[in-house]
Amino acid sequence: MRSGLLLAGLLFLAGCGNDGVALTVPVRGTVTYNGQAVEGAQVQFLTRQPPGAWGETDAEGRFELTTFEPGDGAIPGNHSVLIAKDEIDPEDQDADYPRWIPVLPLRYRSDGAPVFNVIVKKDEPNDFRFDLTD
Numbered sequence: 001m002r003s004g005l006l007l008a009g010l011l012f013l014a015g016c017g018n019d020g021v022a023l024t025v026p027v028r029g030t031v032t033y034n035g036q037a038v039e040g041a042q043v044q045f046l047t048r049q050p051p052g053a054w055g056e057t058d059a060e061g062r063f064e065l066t067t068f069e070p071g072d073g074a075i076p077g078n079h080s081v082l083i084a085k086d087e088i089d090p091e092d093q094d095a096d097y098p099r100w101i102p103v104l105p106l107r108y109r110s111d112g113a114p115v116f117n118v119i120v121k122k123d124e125p126n127d128f129r130f131d132l133t134d
Contacts, residue, residue: 026073027053027065027120029128031083033104037061038085038132041104045079045120052079074120081116083130084109108132 027045031038039059046052053074055063065074085103092098108115120126 023122024053024067024073024075025120025122025126026071027126027128029063029130031057031061031063031130031132033132034134035131038104041083041085043130044082045074045118046082046114047075047077047079049075049077051075073126076120076122079118079120080114081118081128081130082109082114083116083132104132105134 041057043055043063053065053067055065057063086100089099
């Protein structure tokens with residue numbers, strides 16, 4: 001039993017960097033909606049083997065992913081991409097518990113049938129563009 005646990009631990013560390021953290025590669029991208037840059041969108045890259053990665057778009061719609069440390073990217077492999085942005089309902093601005101409404105179509109945030117699937121590759125530029133539409 002102990003030798004099985006030791007072997008599992010060694011196999012885990014073999015796929016990790018010197019500090020025991022799985023290796024990541026830089027991932028960047030852009031999100032547009034109906035041709036316009038989207039500021040403040042949450043971008044998630046999800047894999048079958050966690051951890052996933054996330055980022056938030058800036059005023060130009062650009063994002064940089066984080067898995068363990070800011071800007072470290074994502075683990076190479078296949079990823080489903082979820083993109084969401086919500087804003088406070090203008091009618092609820094002064095409410096104690098304001099209602100949030102989606103800005104982007106809900107199909108881009110559903111992990112049931114993701115609209116975007118990408119492959120993050122080691123030793124290649126991973127710069128993705130996501131053009132969202134109504």
